[in-house]
Amino acid sequence: MIKKTLQRFYLIFIVVLLYAPIITLMALSFNSSKSRAKWGGFTTQWYTQLFQDDQIMTALYTTLEIALLSALIATLLGTAGAIGIHAFRRKYRTLMMGITNIPMLNADIVTGISLMLLFIAFRFSLGFSTILVAHITFNIPYVILSVMPRLKQTNINTYEAALDLGASPFYAFFKVVFPDILPGVSSGFLLAFTMSLDDFVITHFTKGPGVDTLSTKIYSEVRKGIRPEIYALSTIMFLSVLLLLVLVNIAPDEKEDRKKILSAATVRRHKISRFLFRKVVPAVMIVIVTVSGIFYSLKSDRMDGDNQVIVYNWGEYLDPDAIEMFEEETGINVVYEEFETNEIMYPKIQSGAIAYDVVCPSDYMIERMIENDLLAEINFDNIPNIKNIGDVYMEQSRQFDPNNKYSVPYLWGTVGILYNKKMVDEPIDSWSVLWDEKYKDSILMQDSVRDAFGVALKYLGYSLNSTDLDELTAAQKLLIEQKPLVQAYVVDQVRDKMIGNEAAIGVIYSGEAIYTQLENPDLEYVIPKEGSNIWIDSLVIPKNAKHKENAEAFINFICRPEIAKMNFDYITYSIPNDAGRKLIEEPALRNSKIAFPDTKELERCETFKFLGDENDAIYNEMWREVKSK
Template sequence: MKRKVLFLLLAVTSACFLFGCGNGKKAGENGEVKVYNWGDYIDEEVIHMFEQETGIKVVYDMFETNEEMYPVIEAGGTKYDAVCPSDYMIEKMIQNNLLQKINFDNVPNIKNIDKQQLKDSKAFDPDNAYSVPYTYGTLGILYNKTLVNDKVDSWNILWDKKYKDNVLMYNSVRDLFVPALILNGESLNTTDEKTLQKAKQLLIEQKPLVQAYVMDQIKDKMINGEAALAMAYSGEYLAIQEDNPDIEFVVPKEGSNCFIDSWVIPANAENKENAEAWINFLCRPDIAKMNFEYITYSTPNKAAYDEIDDDYKKLEAVFPTKETLSRCEVFKYIGEDADSIYSELWKEIKAN
């Protein structure tokens, strides 16, 4: 839903990690763990540290959307051991028997995860049996305050004709439909075809204003001032603002999507205990803090949060308030038939 482009450095450093560079245990002496994660969604030094401390070699691949990841896991050609999907996709994977339960005796650091995040995870993993929260956040609007003179507090601004060719929208079906459904007063999890047709029409009306439907490219375009407004997930904000201080982020007053990305273990994983060692390592407070400072998505790790600089905690874009989250809705898995409807409507939008 949603992540930054992984720098070439990761590919270079990962190659070094695979061959056990540095001090400590040689990577691979205790087997391997095949990891499938979003692009640029981990501090690469964490991979190095895990390999040194455990002697487990990390084989690391990346995906750009949940919809790209799912068929790879379903096909089972590559047997990944640890994967990081989003809430609704985890629910789908559980229903389709693509995941196996985690042995939490091997993940004692689960104690560091905030109880509220575990409670919220029950929306897609009712018994907290298959997943461990990694990040959470909200969907909102990034805007360049030197290019936008209006108050930005509503999804409606993405339909304002004065910003023609200056709007970026996500090239992701469920994400794209969020503002249209919300502006129509509908649930993000609706499966009613008439309701979705109405949302589709609103997106078709918006299309002449849209510069591009993109994913990871949003970062560079907003940094370089190539667009005034963009749909974006909250974790992108700090990294983008660091390079362009004119960028701000807001969760629209009408509401939005809030998400939880979590680690899971596929049913066909060949290195389950190594996957549990990986998840446990990522739940360690110092490691969770490292990852937060690198990817800047909200951490559900309470012990890590307590050590984070107060300046970060004050940023609504980074750690949304309860009031903001109360206006947001978590994606649910809506079933194969509804998935097909969304996909067909997205094709119609692109064809117009």
């Protein structure tokens, strides 16, 4: 009795452990509140928005297209390869199988980086075609592995007999050999299709702008904070797989039917079921993939050529409606990519693998890009709306763009502390609170090398542009001491965590602070008394941009007052557009001390500067040591 009870308890425990997260996710997909921390009522709006989200639906179509094409091509090549390997003598066959198995044993990240470097070396533009080639490459070994056992079971004498009876090699193969290896070929195709659907790492390294599969799209969304639409998408994916498994398991087994004496009605029902599984379901899958392929091809054709501009921006940093307005007004298609930090963005621009047209780096990174000759001079004759940018911001830009030739100020702000007034004991005015042990596991730090070191350096009374090794070592030691107190190193996720009362204190950008206060009135933002960082993110044009005039048209559009105001309403980051600021309707926001702090507060702040590649390497190495402790 006790044994059975323990067995049942163990079974229930395992089931709960496996499915509780999925059930939670499914429940959140029907939550009208965007916050995970509170239930706002039942809704299906996220499912509606999911199917209206062009980016996610395009990612779905791309995933199906690549999976089907790569599986088909890999199956053809893999089957041919398996037949060729099978024809070798034993020792050569063993050698070839060993070589074939290496890609399966190799780490995906190594394969992904290797393929990316290969494409760059041969000057292939990263995009749909490079993903397809990559998927075919890693799928072929799986097909060979599936087909080889079947080939070993075939009798070569039957094939030779068919030839002796006058059959052509082609006819003999498809009539004698292929039926025997068909189960292996089918297994190889399904395995390749599944591997392609599931792949993230290799796709991540070989994709280009405007091309996303579901895995890369979900990853990019999760980095910015999980949107409710992702809950809905995950729920649909789970239910689809569950339904498929149920259908497969209830499908009648033909071999079992032969062993039983069945009624005519049962036989007829089983025939219908087999017809559905063998004919209808595959046909439906082919139709879905074909339609998605046509849709993707039409979309790709529309976006090819000179009639586009490829934009590389921070996550959640531009109102999507502004993009639609630009496309409608100009007829220029916007391919929009997002990055998380300057350090992630820079290597992509430096490699030249992707020719972005407009990029939005921060001040110090612009200085670095200018120094390394990565930026093109902007023709300001094509940007008359530059007149709307305040003189003070143009002057501040001279700190990293001395002649204002390469950049146009886009957004600006400060870095400070956001704290929950109900979760802290007293008002905060110093960075020292980030080292207060009573807030252990309730502190959020920025997952950015310059921001993290900037906080520590300012707390110690040093410049956040310090290159003094002793000062940097002291800052590193301070960050290592702080690490046990930190709940998480985050970027955009600090916003959702603070809104949901998941942490008491967080280092945050001022624009995010305004948004969080609108969602949670218990939150307060402060620029610490030791000083902080004042930053400007600007729009630049890389030197290898292929659509420079389109890029300048896009920048000019962004500088329009009504667009600047629209953008402020959407992301609540401070705008350098003086004419746009006057259009902000709410006085509380137009005169916000967070968005537009007093000059006295800004005097305590510094702008990040490019410290040189050698010092950058020192910072990055020290940051890696902090994160690895």
